[in-house]
Amino acid sequence: VLTGFASRYAEPESQTITIVKDNLKAVPARDFNLGIEYGAVYTIKRPDSWEIIYNGTIVNSLHEPVPVKNLTLYFEDFDEFVEIATIDTDENSNFYFNYTKYGNIEQNPLVRIMYKGDGLYNPLDHIEYGGIEMGADQNWWFYDEDGDGWPEWPFTLYDLFAALQIESSPTTSDLSVYLAWMAEFNENSGTSTFDIVSNLEGLLKGNTSWTSGRRDSGLLFDGDGIITPPQSTGFVKSVQYKELVFSTSDVTKSIALDVGTNISNTIPFVTIKENVGDDWDDIMVDVYFTDSPATVYAQRSTSGATITVSIFIVEFDDVKVKVQSGTFSNTGTFAEETISQINTSKAIPMAYYKASGGDDDWDASMVTTDFTDTTTIRMERHGSSGTMSGHYYVFEAQDSEFSVQKAVLSMSSSQGYDTASINSVNMSKSFIVSSYESDRANDDPEDGALDVFLNSATEVRAERHSETSYFNGFPTINVFVITFTGAESVQRGDFTWANSDTFKETDITAVDLGSSMIKSGNMYGIMQSDGTGSSDVKSAFVQHEFVDTDTIRLERYTNNEDGKGHWEVIEWELMSSSPAVYEDFDYLLWNDILDNVFGNTSNQFVVTSWIYPTALTSNQSSNNVKNVFFSKDGMIEIGINESGYLELFLSTDLVQTTARYGIEGLIQTNEFTYIAIRYNESDVDIFIDDFWYRSAVGSIGEPWSGSVNITSGGDLIIGAELIKYSSFTGKLDDIS
Structure with missing residues (x-):
């Protein structure tokens, strides 16, 4: 730049501008305002053909219409694109072509729209389904029932309503x-x-x-x-009562249980009366179950006496109470059997057995049942004459269904009773299971027959006949005190028997006979009794049963001997769930x-x-x-x-x-x-x-x-x- 005698010079500015081609799109030419997406091609089903209608608009990236020439249209047939036409758009960039195909077509046919491009736009290669992009009711093609050249769009129901105004x-x-x-x-x-x-x-x-x-x-x-x-309550599935009467010639008796009884989780509670005296081979019964069908058996070693066996069968829920059982045989003073591990604060042992060998003394016939450890059950007697063989049972709470305390009592030859302290229990929710052994090598019930009972909330007690001249022998008694935590209930009482009494009855608070049982504190229903002869033994065995919902009855044979015994009525809570x-x-x-x-x-x-x-x-x-x-x-x-x-x-x-x-x-x-x-x-x-x-x-x-x-x-x-x-x-x- 010259100004008078001076000059100035400036470098020119430069900017780089890159010009690229735009992209084209094929979009539907008509807006059906249906609230859904659809493409530039759709198919109408005719009675004998298919109409594939290419009806769209070519637009650029700003959605501005772009007229083009030589659009090539393709349709998929047997998984290949077949060229069907080359067309030009109109001046508004719209294109329309109706291709009719006879015979079958693909269920989801693809269509293709191609344009080779020019100086302003890249090549177009548009592929879509030859139907719609979402919402079809049945197929990728549609029907034109009114013949207006447009399909009857069957999308959602709302779309149908909108389309039909x-x-x-x-x-x-x-x-x-x-x-x-x-x-x-x-x-x-x-x-x-x-x-x-x-x-x-x-x-x-x-x-x-x-x-x-x-x-x-x-x-x-x-x-x-x-x-x-x-919510699940109770842990007992059923309570059944069965009575088996042995004639003088019967060795084994049985009776079927209710259909569906699970014998593997069932416990028998047994009392008996007998008329023979001290022949233990005829008196003592083993009680056990068999399946197919569920059956309870009572079996003695020999026939000879008339005996009546009352059995209350309690079936427990196998999740809440676990039952174990097995057989044992004792030719000496004890037998031990291995069991699955138990919690001794929740488990109770029981045993029923028959006697063989002809012995008529208490020391050979009374058996205590106990746990020696958490995996062993032990059946023990004082004498070793003959063989005691039978079945043991263990039932154990799996949670807090009940708790168990054990007490051990014994008497010397100068004692008529013994007591043991326990932790305080609720008397109306507690019962006992006891067994004992005796060293008396005779058949005198005043020495060998005992009454065992829960005397108070903190004490269990065992007694034999009250005459001091009969305080002979050294019995040992195991007592398991079971206390419920649920809605189960227990009633208890005692009877004093005169010499000639063969039965006793009393009223109780009414119970549901379908969920209740009556038992003695002692195994087999033995009570303390007078008597010194072999024929007096029968006076100590007492059968327990219900007369009706609010009356119980205890029966025995007597040889003109007095006695005393306690009973317990247990009303179990049957399982129910809400x-x-x-x-x-x-x-x-x-x-x-x-x-x-x-x-x-x-x-x-x-x-x-x-x-x-x-x-x-x-x-x-x-x-x-x-x-x-x-x-x-x-x-x-x-x-x-x-x-x-x-x-x-x-x-x-x-x-x-x-x-x-x-x-x-x-x-x-x-x-x-x-x-x-x-x-x-x-x-x-x-x-x-x-x-x-x-x-x-x-x-x-x-x-x-x-x-x-x-x-x-x-x-x-x-x-x-x-x-x-x-x-x-x-x-x-x-x-x-």
Whole structure:
């Protein structure tokens, strides 16, 4: 730059500009305003052909129309693209071509639109399905029933209404013939919602709330609530009473138990009366069970006496009370058997046995039962004459059903009784099981027969006959005190027997005979008794039984000897359970509606819904359906599992089963998915977003094959099922 005699110079500025070609797109030429995506190509089914209609617009990245020449159109046939035409767009960049194909086409045919490009635009290679991109009701092609050249778009029910310009109730349209019920959830407030067909009311339960839906408002379900687990009470399944009467020629007697009795978890409680005296071979009975069918047996070594055996059979629940049993034989002074480990503060040992060898003395016939350690049970007597063989039993609480204390008592030859202290118990909830051995090598009941009882809340006591001249021998008594923690109850008392008494009766507080038993504190019902001869032994054996609900009767044979004994009446609490209680779960209750659609004369239906799960959990219905969002009790359940599969339970006239449809991850959280379930006389097809799934996952593609009608159901529930409360978490909208 020259200015007078001076000059200035400046370097020129330069900027780099990169010019690239734009991209083109093929978009639909016509906006059907249906609220869903569809493409530039669609297919119409004609009676004998298919019309594949290319109807679109070419636009640039700014969505501005771009007219082009030489668009090449392709259609997929046998997995290859076949060129069908080359066309130009009009001045507004629209293109239209109607290709008619006869015969079969692919179920999901692809189409291709290509343009080679020019100086301003890159080449276009547009591929889409020759149908729509989402929401088809059955196929990827459609019908043009009114002949206007446009398909009858069968998307969601709402889309259908919008396309047909139905603004309110569908009863103004022929669609009402097919639409039985639809809930749009458009109220957006309140505790009720109404379907748009018959104005049926659904009640919002739990914390179900209004939210934004697929369109307008929808309902939000939190999938959670308060569950109070099932409550189980009692630990006894049954109490049975059986009586076996032995004639002088019987060695073994038996009687069947109730059908279904689990003999492996059952304990017998036995009392007897006998008329022979001191022939232990004839008196002592082993008591045991056999299966198929369940039967209780009593067996002695020899016949000769008339005896009556009263047996109360208590069947325990095998989860709450564990029973062990086995056999033993004692030719010496004791026998030991190995058992599974027990907790001695919760377990009780018992044994029943027969005697062989002809001995008539107490020292050979009375057996104590005890635990030597946590894995050994021991049956012991003082003498060793003959053989004692029989069955032992152990019953043990597995939790806090009852507690057990053990006390050991003994008497010297100068004592008529002994006591032992125990921790304080509730007398009305405690009973005893006792056994003893005696060193008396004679058959005198005043020395060898004992009465054992719970004398107070803190004491157990054993007595023999009160005449001091009879205080002979050294008996040892094991007493197990069992105290209940539940609703079981115990009554107790005693009888003083005069010489000639053969029975005693008394009133008690009424009990349920189906859950009650009566027993002695001692094994076999032995009480203390007078007498010094062999024929006097029978006076010490007392049979215990009920006369009616509030009367008990004790019987014996007597040889004109007095005595005294205690009894206990135990009323067990039979097992019962209350179902789980479910509170504050979200669901929509419609009561028992739509029996005309979901009834035993119905052979086809379609259920549709928009779902928006926010969580997919493992909660499962009794029909193995997870995250249930639609159910009609006993007939249908629809849900989604954690892997994104749709799960369907359906009850038909032939089949009740659950099947899975789709692929893993198909149904995602935090996005809306459109679902349709169609049943047509055993054929089930599931539509999820863009695809039909015409076969269930697994080896059986049609699980309801051969069925015709569905079975009737109960209440219609949205958002859950109400048996185990498998519940949906998320949004639901437009269910029909």
